Amino acid sequence: MMKTADVVIIGGGISGCATAYFLAKKGVKNVLLIEKGYLASGSTGRCGAGIRQQWGTELNCMISKHSCDFFETANEELEYDGDIEFKQGGYLLVTSTDKEHEQFIKNIEVQNRMGIHSKLLTLEEAKEIVPFLNTDGLISAAFHQKDGHLNPFHTTQAFADAAKRLGATIMTHTEVTGIDVENGKIRGVRTNKGDVATAVVLNAAGGYSQKIAQMAGVDLPVYSERHQILVTEPIEEILGPMVMSFSLNIYCQQVPHGGIIMGRGDENEPRDLRTTSSWQFLEEMALCATKLLPPLRNAKVLRQWAGLYNMSPDRQPIYGPVEEVEGFYVAAGFSGHGFMFGPSTGLIMSEYILGEKLTLPVETLTLSRIKQNKLVFEPSVV
Amino acid sequence: MLENTGIPTPEDIDSVFPSEERLNRGAIIVVECYKKIPCNPCYTACHRGGIRPFEDINDRPVVVEDNCNGCGLCIGKCPGLAIMAVDMTYSDTEALVKLPYEFLPMPEPGMIIKGLDREGNFITPVKVIKVLNTKAMDRTAVVSVAVGKPFVRQIRNIKVEPVEVRQADDDVIVCRCSDVSLGMIRGLIRKGYTTFDEIKRLSRVGMGPCQSKNCGPMVLKEISIMTGKSMEALTLGTYRQPVKSLKLGEIADEAVRGHSK
Ligand SMILES: Cc1cc2nc3c(=O)[nH]c(=O)nc-3n(C[C@H](O)[C@H](O)[C@H](O)COP(=O)(O)OP(=O)(O)OC[C@H]3O[C@@H](n4cnc5c(N)ncnc54)[C@H](O)[C@@H]3O)c2cc1C
Numbered sequence: 001m002m003k004t005a006d007v008v009i010i011g012g013g014i015s016g017c018a019t020a021y022f023l024a025k026k027g028v029k030n031v032l033l034i035e036k037g038y039l040a041s042g043s044t045g046r047c048g049a050g051i052r053q054q055w056g057t058e059l060n061c062m063i064s065k066h067s068c069d070f071f072e073t074a075n076e077e078l079e080y081d082g083d084i085e086f087k088q089g090g091y092l093l094v095t096s097t098d099k100e101h102e103q104f105i106k107n108i109e110v111q112n113r114m115g116i117h118s119k120l121l122t123l124e125e126a127k128e129i130v131p132f133l134n135t136d137g138l139i140s141a142a143f144h145q146k147d148g149h150l151n152p153f154h155t156t157q158a159f160a161d162a163a164k165r166l167g168a169t170i171m172t173h174t175e176v177t178g179i180d181v182e183n184g185k186i187r188g189v190r191t192n193k194g195d196v197a198t199a200v201v202l203n204a205a206g207g208y209s210q211k212i213a214q215m216a217g218v219d220l221p222v223y224s225e226r227h228q229i230l231v232t233e234p235i236e237e238i239l240g241p242m243v244m245s246f247s248l249n250i251y252c253q254q255v256p257h258g259g260i261i262m263g264r265g266d267e268n269e270p271r272d273l274r275t276t277s278s279w280q281f282l283e284e285m286a287l288c289a290t291k292l293l294p295p296l297r298n299a300k301v302l303r304q305w306a307g308l309y310n311m312s313p314d315r316q317p318i319y320g321p322v323e324e325v326e327g328f329y330v331a332a333g334f335s336g337h338g339f340m341f342g343p344s345t346g347l348i349m350s351e352y353i354l355g356e357k358l359t360l361p362v363e364t365l366t367l368s369r370i371k372q373n374k375l376v377f378e379p380s381v382v
Numbered sequence: 383m384l385e386n387t388g389i390p391t392p393e394d395i396d397s398v399f400p401s402e403e404r405l406n407r408g409a410i411i412v413v414e415c416y417k418k419i420p421c422n423p424c425y426t427a428c429h430r431g432g433i434r435p436f437e438d439i440n441d442r443p444v445v446v447e448d449n450c451n452g453c454g455l456c457i458g459k460c461p462g463l464a465i466m467a468v469d470m471t472y473s474d475t476e477a478l479v480k481l482p483y484e485f486l487p488m489p490e491p492g493m494i495i496k497g498l499d500r501e502g503n504f505i506t507p508v509k510v511i512k513v514l515n516t517k518a519m520d521r522t523a524v525v526s527v528a529v530g531k532p533f534v535r536q537i538r539n540i541k542v543e544p545v546e547v548r549q550a551d552d553d554v555i556v557c558r559c560s561d562v563s564l565g566m567i568r569g570l571i572r573k574g575y576t577t578f579d580e581i582k583r584l585s586r587v588g589m590g591p592c593q594s595k596n597c598g599p600m601v602l603k604e605i606s607i608m609t610g611k612s613m614e615a616l617t618l619g620t621y622r623q624p625v626k627s628l629k630l631g632e633i634a635d636e637a638v639r640g641h642s643k
Pocket residue numbers: 010011012013014015016034035036037038039040041042043044045046047048049050051174175176177204205206207208212226227228229263306307308309310331332334335336337338339340341
């Protein structure tokens with residue numbers, strides 16, 4: 001007998017699991033999430049899991065604030081029997097060019113207007129927060145205490161467990177191999193463990209979202225790019241906030257078990273589905289981190305790994321229906337901020353799928369914006 | 383599949399399994415009677431209308447989900463051993479499954495024995511909770527066992543052979559690097575996480591400086607004991623390049639030297 005589902009979600013990362021939760025919570029009985037590996041085996045489990053609300057556009061401030069508010073009570077809301085380990089040590093963003101400094105002044109104005117209590121700091125004030133910060137070549141800093149870090153595995157698991165409790169089905173180690181479209185409508189999905197009949201499919205496949213779209217004959221204007229990251233052995237607690245700089249290309253944060261996680265981007269990274277690690281990254285990362293935060297010289301590197309950034313032309317998410325195919329929805333193109341947007345993503349996609357009014361004004365982030373060339377540029381992305 | 387081998391496919395099983403929603407409401411039977419045969423004791427055994435009235439003796443039994451309370455009276459009456467009962471509300475991690483059983487020796491409450499799938503393979507240890515074996519039952523006993531929830535769709539039989547489980551050492555630290563106890567590992571396996579990668583990510587086991595050299599084999603052994611998978615079938619999963627414990631300072635100095643050459 002063929003399986004049927006009201007909604008099939010492809011991808012068991014934060015986006016897919018959060019959407020499964022909101023759909024099940026709103027009473028959709030037969031939600032089926034399909035994940036080819038295990039939960040959070042894609043970008044979600046490989047990410048820095050940093051959460052910030054210091055953005056340059058009103059829209060991103062709203063999406064990230066909504067998510068962050070959710071995370072604050074997520075253990076209770078999702079009735080999780082573990083802990084998502086939300087540490088709100090703040091984000092300290094440092095500037096190193098005049099242009100960046102000017103931009104930060106504007107950003108903070110936007111943030112404060114949106115109820116995000118960030119502030120601009122002098123370098124002396126920044127050193128009160130991180131005493132060993134090397135301020136050579138820096139100009140100023142911005143700080144927001146409510147930003148922080150989560151455990152990505154437990155956060156994803158918490159959404160998945162709650163969704164299951166509400167009746168959703170989650171199939172891991174199951175790969176979607178095809179999508180059936182008939183007369184411009186979704187008919188079902190094929191997997192290596194049998195076919196499923198459905199009229200609604202959400203593409204939440206992260207770095208693989210373009211491949212999934214192709215299965216339905218849709219060309220999604222995104223590509224995937226490798227991003228590398230490393231963690232040191234646990235050391236004594238020395239770093240409260242996430243320290244980050246767009247111009248110096250670094251983010252660096254101590255996680256609750258004591259290890260220091262750090263990463264940076266690289267224009268020359270391969271644009272395919274590779275997630276191997278390079279020695280070059282290790283060197284550049286070490287140079288950058290030990291210059292900005294000298295005590296890190298003594299931290300031993302434990303592991304390095306890589307994951308995929310799924311990039312849209314304006315590095316902003318693509319949320320909503322795919323117009324050419326009825327019943328096909330997409331939540332992808334998150335660049336380096338899809339994890340922190342997770343709870344908002346889940347809410348937004350559940351509203352699109354159920355035809356409800358949008359809580360957050362994300363109409364400008366649909367796929368059609370790209371064809372119409374109405375891109376939404378955000379000044380503060382990594 | 384069923385026609386050729388007598389073993390039902392996952393689709394066959396899905397077709398007779400109650401919905402998740404019904405399963406979560408409490409005990410109910412699952413009737414794996416796939417062929418039309420002239421037989422109806424399951425129907426006549428039930429006093430509460432748990433099986434829809436047979437119009438023809440060849441009908442396949444249909445469970446009336448709102449009437450059946452999984453009492454299990456019909457289980458021992460079915461000559462085909464086609465019925466079992468499942469109670470998903472038994473505990474957070476385990477379901478209570480009532481199975482028909484006709485062999486000797488009889489299990490006894492409290493024993494930890496082997497749970498078998500439909501092909502007779504050992505899949506998970508189960509704890510015997512109750513054994514009903516009265517004359518009225520015509521020698522088919524009904525054995526209630528507690529089973530990890532992830533195994534509910536696979537379990538169909540038991541084998542009265544003790545399984546090595548050492549409850550006592552739950553507090554033994556398996557991973558010294560990340561301070562993870564055997565109890566935590568067992569808890570995750572019981573929740574259905576049966577690959578090293580999944581367990582690693584939820585518990586931090588194997589993420590310390592030794593990169594699972596010390597704790598990895600112990601975790602695999604535990605997975606093997608609890609799930610019946612052979613050790614050879616298990617792997618340590620994604621292995622992330624260990625960087626011979628170099629200090630960031632050393633790497634940075636090396637980089638500077640390299641560039642100035
Ligand atoms: C190094 C790095 C650091 C990052 N740091 C941060 C950060 O600090 N903060 C932040 O907010 N974001 C960060 N990100 C970005 C973030 O990781 C992603 O935007 C986010 O995790 C995307 O989640 P997702 O659920 O959409 O995709 P994913 O987590 O990638 O999930 C997609 C899933 O789909 C599955 N899948 C793919 N194809 C199929 C198929 N055919 N059938 C079934 N399943 C399939 C995959 O296995 C995968 O599990 C970082 C990313 C990287 C790589």
